[in-house]
Structure formats: C-alpha cells, structure tokens
Amino acid sequence: MIRVNLLTTGPGAAPPREWVPREHRQALLGLGLLLVTVVGVGGWWWYLRHQLAQTEVRISDGEARLEQLKDAQKLLEAATNRKNELAERLALIDRLRAAKRAPISLLETVSRSVPEGLWLVEIKQTGAVIQVDGRAISLTSVSDFAEGLQRSGLFKMPVEILATTTEVVEENDVIRFSLKAEAATATPAATVVNTTPAGRPGV
DSSP states (O other), X not given: OOOOOTTSOOTTOOOOOOSSOHHHHHHHHHHHHHHHHHHHHHHHHHHHHHHHHHHHHHHHHHHHHHHHHHHHHHHHHHHHHHHHHHHHHHHXXXXXXXXXXXXXXXXXXXXXXXXXXXXXEEEEEETTEEEEEEEESXXXXXXXXXXXHHHTSSEEEEEEEEEEEXXXXXXXXXXXXXXXXXXXXOOSSEEEEEOOXXXXXXX
C-alpha cells in the first residue's frame, strides 16, 4: 500500500502566492501615504476656500450695511441741522416778538406808575435809556412817579430826576420835570411818544 503526504512540501512544491511582490510593498506604502496626504491637503484647501468665501460674503454684507449706516447718518445730520435751523428761527421770532412787545410793556408800566396830579408830555427811548418829560401839580407827585417806576422792576435803580422847574400854564403854577431811567433789558429801537392827556393843559 502506498501513502502520499500531501501536506508535506517537498523540493518540487510551488511557493505560496504573494499578491504584492515584496520589492513593491514599500513603494505602495509610500504611494498610499502620498494619496492620504494629497486628500488631506485637498480637504484642508477646500475648507479654507469655503471659509474665505464665507468671510468675503460677510465682508460684502458688512460693507453694504456700512453704506446704509452712512446714508442713515447723513439723513440724521440733515435732520439735526434742520432742527437747529428751525430752533434758531423760532428763537429769532421770539426775540422779535419780545422786541415788539417791549415798547408796549414800557408804555403800560409808565402809565400804571403815573400818580394823581401828574401828566406826561413826552417819552423818549434810545436803547436802554428812557427819558420822560411831563408836568405835575407838586414835587410830591414827581417823586411818587419816580418811585413807581423803580418798583415796577422794569428799570434799573435808581430812576433819576434830571430837572424840575416851576412854570405857569393857563394861570396855574405847575412843576415841569424831566427824569431818566435805564431799562433792565435794552431794546434797539428808538421810540419817541408825545402825549398830552385830555382835560390837562398842553405844552
């Protein structure tokens, strides 16, 4: 009987088959590492390009927003300038109204301060200085008139009596007087008012 051991490799047996030759293994390993590196670098490059594109989009949006803010700032500055201009005009109108009101207020104050036995002939205003000429039946009336002007608060103290003289008007002895007062608030206009109340002697 003949026995054959098939597991035994003898001198004539074929060597085991190798898929990659031994001399090519290092080259393939290097090629694999190179491919991995290329893929990694490519992926990193694509990521950077994507980040760059997003950054450029954000920059573009920011620039557009900045232009909008610049336009809004221009509108705000124009509105502010317009507001200041209107405020200046309103202030000017108020000053003009006050300037027009000042002579009326002056006459009203002088009229309220006139005591019994005194009448006015002329009121002259130049700037802040007011000169009043008139007649009275006594020096007491003149003093009361000056004190009344001082108490009004419209004039600086003191109200100065410039002159008093005695004269005869229609056979009556009267005191001709002239006094000066300085207004607390000056008005640029020059005003002259001649007045001779009814029922009283004229000049």
